[in-house]
Amino acid sequence: MPQGPYSDIVMDHFMNPRNMGEIENADAVGEVGNPACGDVMKLYLKIEDGKIVDAKFKTFGCGAAIASSSITTEMIKGKTIDEALKISNEAVAQALGGLPPAKQHCSVLAEEALKIAIEDYNKKKGSG
């Protein structure tokens, strides 16, 4: 059921978020915040042989922020790091069936959380 400016897909991910939670001893963690909206998004990754084998999230935010986090975890699972880095915020928004203009930044937040998580992973790997 679409609600106001939100598509069916956004509402589905909002009501039934996929991969919500934490990964203990995650290989990568990315946390970003957006002062415009007050959202905070935290992404956890389990990486094996350069491949994302598990992804989970926790998000404090609006419907669009929760849906963007949820769908991002679905999109990156099973992908290699390089493949995951190619996922743009437009792709996230598109996969959600579109986001209202005022909420586009929520998909940007998801892309940023992913990039920061992978940076975190590369740093850990470099120092380890």
Place this chain on the structure above:
Amino acid sequence: MKRIYFDHASTTPVDRIVLKSMEPYFIEHFGNPSSVLIEEGAVPHRAVDEAREEIALLVGASKDEIIFTSSATESNNLAVKGLALANRDRGRRILFSDIEHYSIINQADFLRGIGFEVDFVKVDINGMLDMEDLKRKLTKDTILVSLMHANLEIGTIEPIKEIAFFLKEKDVLFHSDGAGTCGTIPVNVKDLNVDTMIISPHQFYGPKGVAALYIKKGIRLTPIMQGGYQEMGYRAGTENVPAIVGFGKAARMAMEEMDKRAEKLTLLSKRLWEGLASSIDYIHFTGHPEKRLPGHVSFWIEFVEGESLLLWLNLNNIASSSGSACSSNVLARDETGLKASHVLTAIGVSPEICHGSITFSLGKDNTMEEVEHVLSVMPGIVKRLRDMSPLYEKFKKEQTGGR
């Protein structure tokens, strides 16, 4: 499942009796009330006149002090711009409270553009006007102060009688936005001693697309709309007769049922307030604890974002509103429209925290069963959202770590 409507501060449904009173004025008595010399115009003219009488009675004014407009927003614009323009020879400074409606605060830039100086007066943590700040900012050049009678987001009722008394001594004009109070609690413009006040019927089971402005006799006010000679010259444009008739009926019903409605609303909101306070931790109620609108419960919840809470309540068939930035302007062209509520910011709630704010505003047809139902679903929704909040996770870890 039946919807539970707890958003009467946004608007109320038109009462069926009100609707019925309006019906004859669409087709049967369609005439232009300005065409008083022909039968078709005389009937609606009389109907408008009778409605004016009812609204005057509702607020203790005389009939020729009530002007019909198209909305509360238009009434606020007519009052502030009209008073400013008519009295610009006396001074150029205008004061608004920090918690005025958008139809007041968003006039500031326009007024500055035509040579006025606009400043804002603070409120305290309960949303009550800060008298000391008013005294500080009230200069000899000040001609007008605008302070709402009650705030629909946090429910606080302002001490406008005391403020009017103070302003009269200083010979400063006083406009008050009565959208939250007129038709809900007793209002007497003579006793309150305001110079202008707006009345908005869609807040008390009347139609949208119509409102009124009380203009005290003898007050100079310049019309802002140029056209024909309607509404004693203060507001050009053919009157919205069916809506005005409905407005009059809603005012009559409000006068007759006010005590009964308020008594019921107070009972319901007391239970809602107490139930929320006892079942949800880290909840903070906003607005004045006692001096508030009947049936109005507003709060914010830590670690819970307001739009998500509002959406989940909606999915549970409960209608509410939120002052969170995220839900503020979902339909805006871009994210610059997303701002935390200026009302919550003014009472000292930081923008990050405003995100968890919700207003429940009850109405005459709500029941205790509905209140109990809302109380039964709220803790589950809050838990669900906290479980997915990294802020709550961090808070919990810090708590256990501290032990």
